[in-house]
Amino acid sequence: MAANIHIQKTDFSLPVIQLSQCDVAELKQELEQFALSDSDESIAVPCILAIDNEFTEPTFLAQSLECFRQHGFLPIGLKTELDGIIQQAKYAGLAVFSEKLNQLELFDAVLLQQQVKTPIAEQNVSPKPSEKKMPVILHRSITSGEQIYAEHNDLVVLGDVAVDAEVIADGNIYIGGSLMGKAYAGNSGLMNVDEISVRATSFEPQLISIAGFYQLYEDIPTKYLGLAVKVKFEAQRFEYRLE
Incomplete structure (x- = not known):
């Protein structure tokens, strides 16, 4: 992802000036009515023509641009459907706005492409599943309100996870005691969903999540509550197994 370029979509807008006649003399005369030439020369009004x-005069566009600039306007783009004028606009370094192309949709496509590329860039610097380090092991219980995150790793808690506590891992989660809080496994989205599991010696969580798929306590089959359980997400559903 680019470090120095950040693209944003805003409600910024520019005035559009319609040219009805292709006569530079008339254009100059009308522009003088705006009296913008008396303003600070360093300030110009950006606009779209x-x-x-x-027009038959080959230099009309160049003369018009110079005329606008002399009177305090700064044309930065041209709105037209005429191929000949489009070519002249490109030669003059102007952006071309066409009804055939929705500029906002094009811009949305650029933003979407940037968002799609971002996880790829992050993936290049993240350990692959096969390269994960030794799991993060905690020899204690996780208290209510506490949050533990094992980045790029599995998480092993050799204790309980209390109600309202959260354990989060980019890999798998194993609880040696009671899981009564919330467990989020496969948090990074880099592992295959069928490789991720949540295991607990006593399974009664408020919530479990595997790669973004959630299940609440009230949706868990009661026959597994309080027992040693391993849960995975397979075939678009949570699968529970006794251990």
């Missing part, structure tokens, strides 16, 4: 009619 809209042209619907073809």
Whole structure:
């Protein structure tokens, strides 16, 4: 992901100036009515020019741009459907706005592409599942309100996880005591969902999550509550097994 370029979509807008006649002399005369040339020369009004009619004078666009600039306007784009004018606009370094292309949709596509690439960039610097280090092992219980996160690793808690406590791991989770709080396994999304499991010697969690799929306490089959259980997410459903 780029470190120095951050793209944002805002409600920023520009005035659109419609050119009805292709006459530079008339254009200059009308622009003088705005009296923008008396303002600070370092300040100009960015704008978009809209042209619907073809013009025969080959230098009309260049003369028009210079005329606008002399009167305090700064054309940065051209709105037209005429191929000949589009080519001149590109040659003049102007952005082209066309009804055939929805600029906001194009911009959304750029943002979506950036978002799609971001996890890939993160994946390049994250350990692969086969390269995970030794699991994070805690020789204690996790108290209510406490949150534990094992980044890029499995998590082993050799104690209880109290109600309202949270244990989170990018890999698997094993609880040696009672799981009564919340457990989030496969948090990073880098492991295959069928490789992830949550295990507990006494299984009665408030919530379990595997790779983003959730199940609440009230949805867990009662025959597994309080027992040694291993749970996985397979075939689009949670599968419970006694251990």
